[in-house]
Amino acid sequence: MPTRRYIVAAQACWAALCHALALATLGISLVLAGQTSAHAQTTDAAASPAAPATYVLGFLQYFRWPDEAGIERWQICVPAGSTADVAVYDGQTARGRPVSVRRLGPGDPVGDCQVLDLTAAPAAAAVELLQSARRQPILTVGEGASFCTAGGMVCLRRPADGSGFEVSLTAVREGRLKASAQVLLLGRRKGGS
Amino acid sequence: MSAPAPPPLPSLAGRIRLSLLKVTLFGIAVVTAAALAIGYHALERLVRSHLATLAATTATQSQAAALFRDREAAMEVLRSIPKEQGISVAELRDPAGAVIARVAHEDQTVPGPLAPAFSLGHVSADVVVDGRKVGRVVLVDGGRPLLRSLLDFLVLDLLGALVTGLVVLAIARRLTRHITQPLTELGAVIRGVRADRDFGRRAPGGSVAEIEELRADFNALLDEIQRRDHDLNRTNAALKRLAFRDPLTGLANRAMFENALLAALRAEGGAGRPGLLYFDLDSFKAVNDTFGHLVGDALLKAIAARLEAELPPSALPARIGGDEFVVLIGGIATEDELRAIAERLQEALQAPLRAGPQILYPGLSVGYALSPENGAAADELIHLADRAMYVSKSRRREAGVHTRWETVPHVDHRSLKMLFDQIDAAGEPAARNEATGMHPGVIDVAKKSA
Known part of the structure; x- marks a missing residue:
């Protein structure tokens, strides 16, 4: 009886439809549940490039000094003629030690400095300080690739060249400092490419 | 609409x-x-x-x-x-x-x-x-x-x-077969009973209790119906026999004969026409009066038996009165053919027969009528044959031909009743005694054609 077959088939389809309806109802409930977790996000504005002082503070995290146990505070030395914004360093700490800034006059010893921030220093003062800090555990940070060829350890790119920095491994090794892998990866990538 | x-x-x-x-x-x-x-x-x-x-x-x-x-x-x-x-x-x-x-x-x-x-x-x-x-x-x-x-x-x-779903459908198919198959078979048996009156079939057994119960009830009902149907058939047959058969000789009676004659006259085509023979025993009353009704009945039975023995199955012999017999024969081409049959039959019927110590020489007058080409009414045909028979009978009476008998001397009269029972009902005539010279003699068949 073909007619009976059709009836059975039609009613089976109806049952399948019920099945699908149940699933659809479930799906809708899931949508409602999901929509409660819809998120709201803050501004999408792009972050401004980091200032040199920010880099210097960051390097305190990724470089290791030979006798860190004896270091009570991070001494960041800035030549007298530098235009660097040293106010950034005020009140900062790194790895549990406070950060302090010292301005260096001509001829001042650099022995107790952990970092020489030469990013905005007059060229003459920068060269002189670089020479006196040579082979000492003092992280020298300058601007422009020429700084590294002149014996500096870390040279930040000039704002015109984009962000980032390079690390001179030779200078770092001579100063008996240790650079962490992360900072080396960042630096080498910049320098290498 | x-x-x-x-x-x-x-x-x-x-x-x-x-x-x-x-x-x-x-x-x-x-x-x-x-x-x-x-x-x-x-x-x-x-x-x-x-x-x-x-x-x-x-x-x-x-x-x-x-x-x-x-x-x-x-x-x-x-x-x-x-x-x-x-x-x-x-x-x-x-x-x-x-x-x-x-x-x-x-x-x-x-x-x-x-x-x-x-x-x-x-x-x-x-x-x-x-x-x-x-x-x-x-x-x-x-x-x-x-x-x-x-x-x-x-x-x-x-x-x-x-x-x-597929497994469930397969299981359901097997399950429903247990239910629907016995029902289908039961239905087939019911249809068989209704359409073909096939009471011999019975619904086969099922594997479900309710259906098995239904089947058993139905089969019991079928048994009952079959028994009643059987009884009814038997009663019907008996009634039919009562209505259409002569109780003494077992031949057709007048009602049945007239029906058959009407049907034969009504029937069209086929070779030949229906012919009618009319026999009447001569001096039957004398036989009855002399030997009693038992011998008279025995004589009638013997005549009937001879008719049935001599006639083909297609012919219909009937007893329509006390000592009157008619025969309906189909397919007769000519009057001569019918006359030949009449003569042959008359001779066979007149053969002597023994009734206890008596030897009877029955005499029968015969008349015949052949249905004409243009057809004739049944009663007219019967009437014609009847008239022809009477003409023959009166001629025979004038000629002194009638039923005679003689007694066999050595048979004990007291055993007469016992011997009555031995009358050869099959119509086989007792030994014809040629030596007595008691032959019926003249065969006088009067005829009257319509």
Whole structure:
């Protein structure tokens, strides 16, 4: 009886439809549940490039000094003629030690400095300080690739060249400092490419 | 205006099958819904915790990039998140919320309005260096992992439903066969009884108690019907016999003969015409008066038996009066043919027969009539044959021909009754005694053609 077959088939389809309806109802409930977790996000504005002082503070995290146990505070030395914004360093700490800034006059010893921030220093003062800090555990940070060829350890790119920095491994090794892998990866990538 | 035909009724097997299928599908739907609800929440928890781990790992890898706000380094870290994690947007933001780097995979977003149902939204982890929050990793879930898992589940569920449905249908088919097959066979037996009056069949046994009961009841009913039908047939036969047979000789009676004659006259075509013979015993009253009715009845029986023996089965002999016999013979071509039959029959009937100590020489007058080409009424034909017979009888009487008898001397009269019983009812004439010279003699067949 073909007619009976059709009836059975039609009613089976109806049952399948019920099945699908149940699933659809479930799906809708899931949508409602999901929509409660819809998120709201803050501004999408792009972050401004980091200032040199920010880099210097960051390097305190990724470089290791030979006798860190004896270091009570991070001494960041800035030549007298530098235009660097040293106010950034005020009140900062790194790895549990406070950060302090010292301005260096001509001829001042650099022995107790952990970092020489030469990013905005007059060229003459920068060269002189670089020479006196040579082979000492003092992280020298300058601007422009020429700084590294002149014996500096870390040279930040000039704002015109984009962000980032390079690390001179030779200078770092001579100063008996240790650079962490992360900072080396960042630096080498910049320098290498 | 014709009323619409009623829709065909669904079969019992179809209904049972459909019900089983509905129950099964309903069960599957309920289980699926429950499993989906539970599975959805379990999967959501799992995916959420996985995303949290992923965000934390990414945050650790982004420390330097966040610290130096290095976009390219951050991009590299964000791009390193495997695609199959289903992340549609990955961001590294600085503590103020500004974006340092952002990687978006539009193809990881579930399209359509269902997207919010599967996406877990955003998961974030702070990038902390030296106890200081330097940034935040934000991962937005595109919803694909959850959707994929649920789809896999649904496909499996539908496959399971399909397989279960087929199995249920197969089981239902076997189940319903136990119910519908005995019913079908029962129906066939009922139809057999109705259409062919086939009372010999019985419904075969079933494997379901109710149907077995129905079958037993029906078979019992059939037994009863069969018995009643048998009784009815027997009664009918007896009634028919009463109505159409002569009780003494067993020949057809007048009613049956007239019916047959009418039917023969009405019948068209065929070779020949119906012919009618009319016999009457001579001096039958004298036999009765002399020897009693027992001998008279025996004589009538003997004549009847001889008629039946001499005639072909197609001819119809009948006793229509006390000593009057008629014969209806079909397919007669000519009057001469009919006359020849009449003479032959007369001779056979007049053969002597023994009744106890007596030897009877029955004399029979015969008349015949042949249905004319143009047809004649039945009573007219009977009348004609009757008249012809009377003419013959009166001539025979004038000629001194009648039924005679003689007594065999050596037979004991006291054993007469016993001998009556031995009368040869089969009509085989007793030994004809040629020596007595008591032959019936003249065969005088008067005829009168219509």
